[in-house]
Amino acid sequence: MKSVKSPEELVVAFRAAGLKVTPQRQLLFRLLHGNEMHPTAETLYEVASAEMPGISLRTVYQTLTDLAAMGELQHIQLGGAARFDPNVDDHHHSVCDACGDVRDVYAPNPDHVSVAGLDGFSVRAARIVFSGKCPRCAGAADDLSVSKQ
Amino acid sequence: MKSVKSPEELVVAFRAAGLKVTPQRQLLFRLLHGNEMHPTAETLYEVASAEMPGISLRTVYQTLTDLAAMGELQHIQLGGAARFDPNVDDHHHSVCDACGDVRDVYAPNPDHVSVAGLDGFSVRAARIVFSGKCPRCAGAADDLSVSKQ
DNA sequence: CCCTAATTCGCAATGCTTGCGAATTAACAA
DNA sequence: TTGTTAATTCGCAAGCATTGCGAATTAGGG
Secondary structure (H helix, E strand, O other), X not given: OOOOOOHXXXXXXXXXXXXXXXXXXXXXXXXXXXXXXXXXXXXHHHHHHHHOOOOOHHHHHHHHHHHHHOOOOEEEOOOOOOEEEOOOOOOEEEEEOOOOOEEEEEOOOHXXXXXXXXXXXXXXXXXXXXXXXXXXXXXXXXXXXXXXX | OOOOOOHXXXXXXXXXXXXXXXXXXXXXXXXXXXXXXXXXXXXXXXHHXXXXXXXXXXXXXXXXXXXXXXXXXXXXXXXXXOEEEOOOOOOEEEEEOOOOOEEEXXXXXXXXXXXXXXXXXXXXXXXEEEEEEOHXXXXXXXXXXXXXX
């Protein structure tokens, strides 16, 4: 169980990598720590802006890219804007067709089960995406209400 | 094992749905039939253009959208341009980190195995993406050659 | 052969992300 | 503290993938 790095640990990791620790980055480290909402860059930018008006979306993207490159963040592509997950555990995701909500899911690692068609392919990671209806949306039959994040 | 629909079957399905069968669509039906390369709209457009100069990228997108809506095509989001898979079997994919090659992979359906975190989520589909190195790229150590499709 | 709704297709517009460059700033050493 | 320098910030423009729109065309049933 690799746990999510604390803002302090990220500061150390950044400096160790020859990267600078700016106020903008420290803010983002904090906003990401323990964050389970799988935010997009835009969402994170909005939250960050509230606390630090003037921070730029460009900087948010930059920092997210750096974090992902260091393996401290998971870059999730589900169509539309990319989502970022500070939980770098080996885990998977469920995505609600109706409201778009993304949640963490833990399952037995599928690269240990027998698969056909993987001839010689060396697996680095295996990620499952469960699509369907979240409990809240499953109830309301054809509810079209789509809430962001 | 739901098999891939033939161009003729798609013609029937389209008319049944009140959609017209145009030369452009027939061409795309043919290009997609048995196609295992997981092409992007752009790639498909290029191939189609060779046979039917003047066909528009817009039309390719339109037809792919229609096919996907009818469930005759799988819309795959892996970052970058969407890929389309005429194989609508319950299957998964491997993606090479180096060359981007996408291949079909068959694995035991993961929605039958025990998962934690799926509380009340009703699963419509579970798709696994295996990331890593394909046999060809695994050999060449740090080869940066990235071939399209 | 006609009618009409569906389609094609080009262009503009959108949404997401990255490139670029000038001004600023963190971090390290003197 | 001050100086030096490379990293960073940030706004804008550019890029890629995709969709909206509308005029002209066409499939397909009557």
